[in-house]
Each structure stands twice: as structure tokens, then as C-alpha cells.
Amino acid sequence: DTTVKQNPRYKLARVGKPVNLICSQTMNHDTMYWYQKKPNQAPKLLLFYYDKILNREADTFEKFQSSRPNNSFCSLYIGSAGLEYSAMYLCASSREGRYEQYFGPGTRLTVL
């Protein structure tokens, strides 16, 4: 089973309000990633966990937080949503030694 699950699938948020997105995988993958995807653009890596170590990209360091309480679960937290956060948020996981990523179906976030 190579399933990565994300909840919710659609999220409507107000400007300035927090947003929490959830991802889970049961493949025992050691690395979990969060991407932001906008139309006609490459997926933009926001952060990733290798085991319990969080790595955040320099240009999104202050905008996104994450937690990984166990191997299977990872969240993405936006403290104060802005209009520019409207996008598809994709979670992915990979296993050491395999390197390819398995993506979830995504959460489509709309900020109004």
C-alpha cells in the first residue's frame, strides 16, 4: 500500500486566521514533505521531516510550522493565512534508499 492521506481535501479560511492541515502514511517512510503547488508552477518545497528532524526552507521559514508526533503523521500549520496562501498543499513521503516520493491527494486551500 503506497497511500498517503490528507485532510481536509478542501479548506476555506479567512485572512488572518490559522490553518492546520493533516497528512498521514502507513508505509513507515522516514521522510515526510510539504509542498505548495500553484497552477502552472513547479511544486514548491516548504519543509520536510527526516525522522524527527524538521528542515524548513529559508524563504518560508517564518510562514509555516509543522509537527510530526509519530512516524505516520505530519501536520502543516499556518499561523495567519494571507490571500497568497491560496494553493494546493501536497504532502509526500519517501523511504531511505528508495528516494522517489509518494504524494497524497492534496488539500486545496482557499483564503478569502
Add this chain to the structure above:
Amino acid sequence: AQKVTQTQTSISVMEKTTVTMDCVYETQDSSYFLFWYKQTASGEIVFLIRQDSYKKENATVGHYSLNFQKPKSSIGLIITATQIEDSAVYFCAMRDGGNYKPTFGKGTSLVVHP
């Protein structure tokens, strides 16, 4: 730093023909991994095929195959006998051997006509 470039923004082909999508990459690492992914109309991204830099043989999975030209830093995706359901956006990606951060290209949109 890694860089992946897909110069074809969109390709249109007839069903049952063969299509090649181009991708060139840049890396300082001698060991790296190259991938192709497919984004379906629903937005979901699916892993298709992978090429390890140290392997000389081109990878093949089903009707997907790769044209790996290491001296040219090129990894083309070849789809044979295209089907309508192959219509999607295809992303080329790479990852250095010692790096957990993949880099994606901007994607190539493929439309397969009946």
C-alpha cells in the same frame, strides 16, 4: 545547487503515437537520482519512473521509458502507444545522493487526442 529545466510547456499528440518530453538538470554531485511524475486532472501527483545516475541502462516501466544522456545532463521521458488517459502534466525532478531535498521542473502539459 540543483536545477531542473523543462523547456516544453505543452505537447499535443495523437493517440497511439510515441511522445518524448525533455528535461535537463544541473548538479554538482556525482551521485544523484532522477524522477518523472505525473499530475492528473484531479491534482494528484503520481510517481512514474526513476533513473539512478550510476546506472547506464535506461529505466523502463510499462509504456514509460527514459532516455538518459549523462554527458548532456539530460533525462527524457518517452511514452509509447499513448492513450487518452496519458493526458496530464509531467514533472521532471532530481535529488542529490546526500540531499533529502528534491528539485522539480515546471512541468510539461501533454494532451493526447483521439
